[in-house]
Amino acid sequence: MFQVQRTPEVHDVVVIGSGAGGGTAVKVLTDLGHKVTLLEAGPMLDPSKDFKEHMWPWEVDHRGVGPNAENYFGKDIYPFGYFLAPNGFWDLPGEPFTVAEGSSFRWFRSRILGGRTNHFGRISLRFSDYDFKPQQFDGLGTDWPVTYEEMSPWYDKAEEFIGVTGTHEGLRTAPDGKFLPPIAPRVHEQLIQRAGKKLNIPVIPSRMAMLTKSINGRAACHYCGQCGRGCRTASAFSSSQAMIFPAMKTGRLNIISGVMARELLVDSSGKVSGVSYVDKATRTEKTIKCKAVVVAASACESARLLLNSKSSQFPNGLANGSGQVGRNLTDTVGHAVSGVIPALEGMPRHNSDGISGMHVYVPWWELDKKNKDFPRGYHIEIGGGFGMPQIGTFRNVAARAEGYGTKLKDDIRRYYGSQVNFSGRGEMIPNEHSFCEIDPAQVDQWGIPVLRFHWQWSENEIQMVKHMHKTFKDLIETMGGHVTSPDLPPDAVKAVSVGGEIIHEAGTCRMGDDPKSSVLNKWSQAHEVPNLLVVDAAPFNGNPDKNVTLTIVANAWRAAAHLADEITKGNV
């Protein structure tokens, strides 16, 4: 059932990219009766073969180190471990990017049906009212051309379709949604809830795209905790399994996999008329004609495609009259601290797998505080529990506990399950020093000009990381534990994640009402090219502390439904 289908002559809408945005566009458009052709740069996905869910480490000779001991030398074959879903790479052979002098940037790219949704953390948080109007809120950043009230019904649709756990809390920093039942907090999470109470930090049930009950024909979760490996029962959301496979059944979807979009073609009226792409296996150049194009190749890849689509009508790249394509690039601000909690040492054994990642989390709690060191906030993601032992699981324990023999074995048994970690996920405010552009001198192996990145954190992010570090230390110590991570360095910018590292790139084709300062209108439609949409995180006017995926789905849903309307009305 997963074969590539033949391309017919006529294409209504071409969707480029099959992750959260592209998958949603495919689902919505085919549901509404439109014919869609999907271009994917990677191969098709076969969960029964590609997902290593349920495997024990001893089922492979290298136990997960990699057949050539890659992990031990910092060269993992799969960036997040051998057993994780095939998802992408920090460096793709033959497809380089460059980083401007003085900048650091990492770019995680996926080349497979479903893209990064096959493995993502499934954290699904709505943006708040003030996230859509940051300028009005504190004078920083740029307002979206949509309000929370306008977006809310689309969040409803997104949540009801993908399935998101949660509870109604009435917090402005964590708007409530259409939730599935929450999942019970693990032991360490219950200790963290108590520590939070003492410190006046809210610790609430997490909002995750895993099915605590069966919906939309997808099986309920069976709590093996391996969502990151890809879920064969599709109980954890991925666009490949939940959106694209069902769309294939409608007869209205053609998938052309293994192709790299080179350029969007325009006709004399300035509308997109087709897509030029490279068939990777045969290295042949192909062109397809279409009535509309939905670009969802990931924020930076989408910007690259527009910038590379130059013509006499669009000399600076397609839909780039504003000069904003590639600008306003943001990522999430990341910082993590681990600790050991003696109260958890030697705890009675039980199965704590659950859904992967956290069962409770901390939404931002100081929105109304006066005289803050930084204007925006962060949420806290929580780790811990009796995970399946893996290569490296006890590296820290082994480093702390000297010796060998029965003593070492006892130490490891005692420490197992006593570690907790906190990861801050904070809001970066777009700045003029962080953007991507076409490198004038380099092309990839298909001859497509590559991106060059520029990156700079601002004082906001640096102050935020200091706040994170102190908060995580306070939480650990309030639980009676001690921090095992290094202290914050005197130069705190060194403690901020590298740009791109949290894999939440956004902002490169921002939306707005004014074509002079924005690329897309409020329907994610290019101001200058009405039959061109961008529906990944590129349209985002900011990068709130809420992770991007749920908003990608909600916004893409809204945009695709509008496009369908426009096609039906004959406007596109």
Place this chain on the structure above:
Amino acid sequence: MEDTSRRELFRIIGSSIVLTAAGSGVLSPALAQHVHAEIAAVKSLSGGPNYVPKKFTPHNFLTLKKLGDIIIPGASDAGAAEFIDFLSSHNDELAAIFNGGFGWLDNYMQKTYGADFLNAAAAQQTELLDKLAYAKNRTPETAPGVHFWTWTRNMVVDAYYTSPAGVKDLGYMGNGAMKVFNVPQEAVDYAIKRSPFANEG
């Protein structure tokens, strides 16, 4: 379900996924549990007495087995030496660390005790290992040995705890299917009682 062959199971799972994709299938927890159990079928990890090392000499391989069992009792049966030999046969840098380490170890033992590591007395073996294992005992003379020791210890720990014996020793109870996710009250009480929140009720 006991008679279902592995192939048959994958057929069922495959069709479940097809149904799921079509919007109607549900994989029952019982079936999911069975799949977990099936896939967990344990293969033999230690190569047994006839195992021919891929990279190390038979003498060095036996030295590695001995070191493994000293570091974590039971590591040899859990395939620690085979694991390190296998990876060393695929990575020259790793092979150099271990072969160099074996050479240093036997040379040191010969000079100090007049016997290589394997043939030295148990007390002599641990006398050296104590010089490598504890920071307070380390000297410039044993620095090359410390590097070898750290690699051996880390990889033996990895090998043991990624084996069925290691997983059992830890008491990891997951990688199965549950219908409802529960957290036992006994475990909660245990932790609360030992925490600063013990008197909060």
